[in-house]
Amino acid sequence: MEQLGRVLCIITGASRGFGRTVAKEMARLVKPRSVFIVVARSGDELRTLKAELAESDLEVRCVVVDLSLTEAPEMVVRAAKEASSPDIEHLILVNNAASLGDVSRFTKSFTSMAEVNAYLSSNVSSALCLTASVLQAFPEQSGLRRCVINISSLCALKPFCSWVLYCTGKAAREMMFKVLAEEEPDLRVLNYAPGQLDTDMHILARTQTGELSFRKMLSDMLDNGQLVTCETSCAKMMKLLLEDKYTSGDHIDFYDI
Numbered sequence: 001m002e003q004l005g006r007v008l009c010i011i012t013g014a015s016r017g018f019g020r021t022v023a024k025e026m027a028r029l030v031k032p033r034s035v036f037i038v039v040a041r042s043g044d045e046l047r048t049l050k051a052e053l054a055e056s057d058l059e060v061r062c063v064v065v066d067l068s069l070t071e072a073p074e075m076v077v078r079a080a081k082e083a084s085s086p087d088i089e090h091l092i093l094v095n096n097a098a099s100l101g102d103v104s105r106f107t108k109s110f111t112s113m114a115e116v117n118a119y120l121s122s123n124v125s126s127a128l129c130l131t132a133s134v135l136q137a138f139p140e141q142s143g144l145r146r147c148v149i150n151i152s153s154l155c156a157l158k159p160f161c162s163w164v165l166y167c168t169g170k171a172a173r174e175m176m177f178k179v180l181a182e183e184e185p186d187l188r189v190l191n192y193a194p195g196q197l198d199t200d201m202h203i204l205a206r207t208q209t210g211e212l213s214f215r216k217m218l219s220d221m222l223d224n225g226q227l228v229t230c231e232t233s234c235a236k237m238m239k240l241l242l243e244d245k246y247t248s249g250d251h252i253d254f255y256d257i
């Protein structure tokens, strides 16, 4: 089970939730001496993950950083350069980190440019600048497959009341990666919407959402056992990666495959 080859895998938001599961599942599918760069603000959680991953024969580096900071892309690239070796066959960047933003309020309450900028910086600009930095640091070369994944959402395509920041951020990110797919034909770009996951983000969603009918729908999903486990969703994403048949730049939803 080493189908992904010797990888350099960079996963943002690996401290918990879906990103953490992706790190663990991906680790099962790679050759020994693959390199994992796991990124988030919570150092303790990343170090625990590192210890778990180290049971496989992997080189794991934790980058403890807030991705909205200007220096974050450089820190991630530095760690990747230091840890990687010339025999890496496959670069995989998983842009997973995201935040929900304040979903308790409606669009007309967002008068603070600073608040909106902070959200977009953390959720949109950071993903663009990190992806660009990684692609520059590891350019196209023979023998190196390169894949960039954006963890997307139905919210990239469909508006939801009181979720203006999140929907805007997901829509912008999705388009960003579609443009990238057009520009870089050698690159594999996947926008994967993972389904309704039972994570910290979902707890916030079902307790804080300002639109009450939507909040109830999210809460009912938990009560009716309709939430998806990170493992189930991740297995579908890994199948997409392994089969490698999707059209680069496509939006693929957990519920559609």
Ligand code: NDP
Residues within 6 Å of the ligand: 012, 013, 014, 015, 016, 017, 018, 019, 039, 040, 041, 042, 043, 065, 066, 067, 068, 095, 096, 097, 098, 099, 122, 151, 152, 153, 154, 193, 194, 195, 196, 197, 198, 199, 200, 201, 202
């Ligand atoms: P969680 O809130 O459970 O985890 C988010 C992760 O992102 C954490 O590891 C967090 O780490 C990290 N993160 C957030 N902000 C930053 C930041 N500024 N700098 C560095 N790391 C950051 O979310 P999920 O696991 O649920 O979500 C994973 C992805 O799936 C997201 O892109 C989300 O939008 C998407 N998604 C989730 C759905 C769901 O139902 N949960 C549905 C559809 C899409 P730390 O706090 O340690 O920094």
